Amino acid sequence: MSAGLRRGLTDLACRALLAALPPALKSWGWAVRCEAASIPDDSRALLFALHSLCGLMPRAIALQLFRPFAALCGRADPLSERSTAMLLLGAAMHRPRALGMGCAIGAVALGLYYLAIAGAPMRYIGINAGALVIGLAMLGLFGRAVTARHPWAGGAIFAMAVALLATALFGSPVGGAARWVSVGGFAIQPSLILLPVMLLIFGQTRGSWATAGIVVAAAAMALQPDRAMAAMLASCLAVLMVTRRDRHSIIASVASVISLAATFLRIDTLPAVPYVDRILYSSFEIHMAAGLAVSGGLVLLLIPAIAGVRRDPEYRATYAVFAAIWFVAIMAAGLGNYPTPVVGYGGSAIIGYLLSLLALPGRADVTAPAHSRTGSATDDLSSDGQLRLALA
Structure with missing residues (x-):
């Protein structure tokens, strides 16, 4: 150059x-x-x-x-x-998990704004708002108790993988694809809820059970079939291969590539669903404000990862996986008939995004230059109270 x-x-x-x-x-x-x-x-x-x-x-x-x-x-x-x-x-900005909560709330709010402008049924707006409340409640419930380095983390990955495989085998088929289960009359896509959490936990813990769980999840994505989730799986494992290559990550990565290749062997005939698929483009046809709301909400999903990569070197690999998960989900929504995460209609991605924040640290180990640290210790302590007030 x-x-x-x-x-x-x-x-x-x-x-x-x-x-x-x-x-x-x-x-x-x-x-x-x-x-x-x-x-x-x-x-x-x-x-x-x-x-x-x-x-x-x-x-x-x-x-x-x-x-x-x-x-x-x-x-x-x-x-x-x-x-x-x-x-x-x-x-x-010093608390990645709290920043993610704020971004999730903002993205859902922008999504509700889009749904209102687009004339979506009020039931859709209520479901997305309810999913936000459920996701925040689950994040608050498990936030202090769950850690990716817990001894049972590998078993949790395997259990979630079995749930995904059960969805592929016994889920509600639509157009030849079995990606959903019906709960109380609502269609839920378990892969959008469980797969992000599984990948982030696997990025912080390695073992036989965790690796077996990823292999089972790869088989489930191939059987459903779901190219978007299979691409998410392969992309995140590729990121993990770059950050730390070992026997477990190699096995999981090979399984994910085979799964992604298998999804391309079957033609995806599912049509675009209104207010769910292709809204990154159709929203601008409705109104410029609707399009900007959808685009802005999708950008918000990546803010915690972008901020954390630089500010918290200890968890840099986790932020990279987090970014890969939601970037691939956004790209899949733009390229095919796949759900637009968080801003589109559907509570699964909202809950999945909030649960994926469990893998982020509560506080970032900021490594700012000395000349930029102008705040006092009192300011730093008082920011906790300010942040709680803002979230409230």
Whole structure:
């Protein structure tokens, strides 16, 4: 790469950061641009600009998405550097699980907005809202008790895999695919609830039972068949192979690739379901606001992983798997007739997303530069109370 191209990319990264940052944080963008310009080595300047972009962009996106809701409070500048909104967001950025809860609530709210504009039945809106309440309750119930490194984690993976296999064998078939079970008159897709949790637990624990569970889950995805979930399985195991390669991850990865290949041997004839599939495109045909709500909600799903990769090196592999799970789910919804997670109608993905937050740490081990640590210990302690108030 030529020196001129490296400098051009550095300038482009700085301009993108400046464009994304709200007015209250523009000074950060200008500081990054000036610092990058003062670095004589072109490669180091580019790496510095990209590192700054990855570090500040999650907060910039979250602030821009939060602006319409914060403006409802009547503040002239709801995102000023010392505003309550900024303090709450700063507190959440240090707590990945709490940040994920906020992103889930925001994504579901944007999804409900889309459903209302699109004219979906009120029952759909009630089901999504109810799934959010159930997911938050389960997260609160298991949040302190569940840990991926518990001795029975491998057994839990195997038990969930058996449930997925039972769905493939005895579930309610639709168009030749058996991905759903009927509970109280509601159709539930167990793979969207269980598979993300299984993959995140497997990323933190390895053993014979856990590996056997992933192999059984791969067989279940091939039998259902479900290309989207099989692709999620294969992608996440590929990420785990990069971060830590061992006998268990190799066996699981091979099984996932075979499962994905098997799903392509059968033609997927399921049509698109209104308010569930293809809404990433159809929402813009309804109204620009509906399309932006769907797109913004999908971006929110990835914010905890993007923020955590840089801020919490200890759990970097977990954040990478979390990102792969929901990025593949979003891509599958954009490329085929598969459910649009969280923002589309369907409570399974909402519950699955919230349960997947169990694998994220309650507090990130932030490694910020010394010059950026301007807060006091009192501010850090008080942020817990601010965050609880915000979630309430």
